Amino acid sequence: MHGSLARAARGLSRQFTLVNTSSTRVSGTHVFGRIDGCLNLNQGKQNECARCFSTKRRRRRGSGARLTPDPGPADRNEVKSRLLTPSEFEREASNLLDRFEMAVTKLKDSNEGLEITRHPASGGSEAVDEASDPSSMPHGGQLSIKVASNGDMYWAGGTYWLSIDARAGIVRLQSPLSGNFTYIYDPSSREWVGTEDGHRLIGMFTRDWIRQNNGVPDI
Incomplete structure (x- = not known):
């Protein structure tokens, strides 16, 4: 009887470990995937902002506009x-x-x-x-x-x-x-x-x- 109880306990422990490990993996995959996505997105935004800023600066430099006083x-x-x-x-x-x-x-x-x-x-x-x-x-x-x-x-x-x-x-x-x-x-x-x-x-x-x-x- 004691042997049956021990085997049952070991089985429950193994199932709990598998469930916990799977949950951790799923959670880990979700978390890291989200973080990677945010990092990639942020990196893309940074690259995009850098390109926009560079373009704006190029346009501003290339516009050749001059400030002239308003005639009286x-x-x-x-x-x-x-x-x-x-x-x-x-x-x-x-x-x-x-x-x-x-x-x-x-x-x-x-x-x-x-x-x-x-x-x-x-x-x-x-x-x-x-x-x-x-x-x-x-x-x-x-x-x-x-x-x-x-x-x-x-x-x-x-x-x-x-x-x-x-x-x-x-x-x-x-x-x-x-x-x-x-x-x-x-x-x-x-x-x-x-x-x-x-x-x-x-x-x-x-x-x-x-x-x-x-x-x-x-x-």
Whole structure:
């Protein structure tokens, strides 16, 4: 009986050993296979990242891009002015004065004492001082719009001057409310824009006009 029990015990021990060994092998195979895979994957990622980094660096070196400072307003205006020939500028500037003259003339009946005068080119090629009297400065065409005073201490009357400066390729606006501004024609937007901050001439004039007068000019 004791011999039978001993044989049974040895059999159970052998089965347990086989199961444990098999489990260890399976576990070992799984663990090492996973680790090898991770190492291979990581190694592949490292190789891939190295290739990408090398490619990026090669592209960056081979791009030949140069950093250039952003041109200032004066430079951008000069570039825009070069897009127009002298004859094109004169045509656009003259058309601008025509539009202003027509628009404010339609509002004469609504604004007592309004005087609109178109002045032909006065000639002269010397530089124009912005602070000088617009009625005496040389120009390539001019429009004056005299507004009668309405008794308001803030929005009193005065004269708006639109002057063409063909030499500089600009149009000047002198407003009794806002002061003096210079504009250049922008072919992309077909607008006359301020040389300092890019605001629109028509917008500036309209803003001042409605403070002093009746109606909105359709320019």
